[in-house]
Structures are given as structure tokens and as C-alpha cells.
Amino acid sequence: FTPSLKKHYLRSFSSLAHKHSLAPVPPSEDTLPKGKETGIILHALLEKIIKEGLTHPYNHEAIHEMVNQFLYSTPLYPWLEQIIALVDKAFHIRLTTFALKDVVAEDFYVEMEFLFKDKEDYTKGFIDLIFFFDGYYYILDWKSNLLADYSQASVESAMKEHDYFLQANIYYEALKRYLTLKKSPHSIGGVFYLFLRGLPQDQGVFFKEN
Numbered sequence: 291f292t293p294s295l296k297k298h299y300l301r302s303f304s305s306l307a308h309k310h311s312l313a314p315v316p317p318s319e320d321t322l323p324k325g326k327e328t329g330i331i332l333h334a335l336l337e338k339i340i341k342e343g344l345t346h347p348y349n350h351e352a353i354h355e356m357v358n359q360f361l362y363s364t365p366l367y368p369w370l371e372q373i374i375a376l377v378d379k380a381f382h383i384r385l386t387t388f389a390l391k392d393v394v395a396e397d398f399y400v401e402m403e404f405l406f407k408d409k410e411d412y413t414k415g416f417i418d419l420i421f422f423f424d425g426y427y428y429i430l431d432w433k434s435n436l437l438a439d440y441s442q443a444s445v446e447s448a449m450k451e452h453d454y455f456l457q458a459n460i461y462y463e464a465l466k467r468y469l470t471l472k473k474s475p476h477s478i479g480g481v482f483y484l485f486l487r488g489l490p491q492d493q494g495v496f497f498k499e500n
Contacts, residue, residue: 321436322366322369322373322434322436323365323366323369324436329432329433329434331361331366332376332434332486333418333434335357335377336377336432337400337401337418338360339353339356339381340395340400340419341398343395344356345390345391345393346393346394346395348381348391350378353378354374357370357373357377361373376487376489376490379489379490379492380484380486383484383489383492383495384495385428385482385495385497386497388423390430392423393421393423397422397423398419398421399420400419401416401417401418402416402417402420403415403416404416404465406464408463413464415464417429417461418431418432419432420465422476425476426477426479427469427476427478427479428478428481428482429458429461429465429480429482430481430483430484431454431457431458431481431482431483432484432486433485434485434486435448435485436487437487437488440485440491440494441493442493442496445483445485445493445495445496448485449483449496454483458481458483462478462481462500465478466478477500478500479500480497480498480500481498482498483495483496483498484496
């Protein structure tokens with residue numbers, strides 16, 4: 291950090307979000323394991339698939355082989371078939387009028403770090419995915435939350451309980467400032483939250499339009 295930055299308070303979304311006590315969801319044999327490790331593995335897998343440029347056109351064979359190899363040495367390998375179905379749906383499920391498979395590889399920006407000043411404080415963080423499609427930039431965040439179900443009402447409730455609306459606003463502000471700095475002529479279309487466990491049932495997509 292620069293000397294001037296040291297004089298200010300540096301905060302992240304996790305320090306701003308409120309802590310909530312949620313009702314536990316009972317696990318089942320066909321449910322991916324609970325816990326932070328599952329989310330980390332799924333995030334890393336999706337990031338690798340995007341970086342390899344295999345989604346446009348969608349290369350099923352190469353992606354399925356990558357998933358197999360990636361998961362082989364992880365605790366999630368017993369759920370290989372479920373995760374393959376989840377990955378396929380993550381890129382094929384309709385977001386608004388398009389799916390992630392429609393976005394060309396060079397228009398994906400993975401794990402984008404940001405740091406911006408807000409009054410006397412600095413806010414930092416990482417955005418899972420930014421992509422450009424049909425004249426607009428979009429923000430996307432993968433979520434591995436285990437919910438009782440992934441109906442729109444349940445997803446919106448999770449958004450509120452975990453302060454994801456606050457997170458979305460922080461991400462939006464970070465990208466807006468960056469595009470302003472770069473004098474980009476393109477606007478931000480909105481923020482997507484994809485609750486991964488719900489995708490195979492065609493559920494779990496939340497869109498906050500801007």
C-alpha cells in the first residue's frame with residue numbers, strides 16, 4: 291500500500307456483512323458436502339474451465355474430462371456425475387436472454403481484484419466473474435450455499451440473510467468506477483448470483499438489474 295493508504299481503514303465485504311443464524315439444512319447422500327471447501331473447489335473448477343476457453347462453443351467432451359481430472363484428488367470426486375451435471379447447467383441455464391456458453395472466451399474476466407475509496411475508507415475484494423455480452427458488462431458471483439430449496443423466494447431470502455445485496459452494490463460500484471476510469475462507452479447490465487446447487491433443477495439464478 292502507498293503511505294497515504296495506510297492512514298485509512300481497509301475493509302472487505304466480509305467485514306461489512308452482518309452475521310445471521312440460519313436454520314441448518316439436513317444433508318443427504320446425493321447432496322454435495324457442506325462447508326467452505328466445497329465452494330472453493332467448485333469456484334476453482336469453474337474458473338479453470340473458463341480460462342481454458344472451452345465454453346464457446348461448448349466442448350462437452352473436453353469439459354467432462356477436465357472435471358474428472360480436476361476432482362480426482364479432491365473430496366468431491368464421489369459426486370463426479372452430479373458436478374458434471376452442475377457444470378453443464380452453469381453454462382447452459384438461461385440468465386436473461388442468453389447463457390454463459392454464448393459469451394466468447396476473450397470477453398470473460400475471472401477473479402478480478404478491486405480496491406476503491408469510499409469517503410475515508412478503502413474497500414477491497416475479488417469479483418468471481420465479469421463478462422461482456424451484447425454491449426453490456428455483467429457481474430456474476432458463484433454461490434455454493436446449501437438451501438432447503440432453490441425457488442426464487444428461497445434464493446431471494448438467502449440474498450437478504452447473507453447481505454448479498456450489499457455485496458452486489460460493492461461489486462457494481464467497483465466495476466462502475468473502473469469503466470469510468472477507462473472511459474468505456476459500455477454500461478453495466480446487472481449482477482447475477484448463481485446458486486450452484488440449484489442449477490441442475492433449473493433453479494438458483496438471481497439477477498439484480500442496474
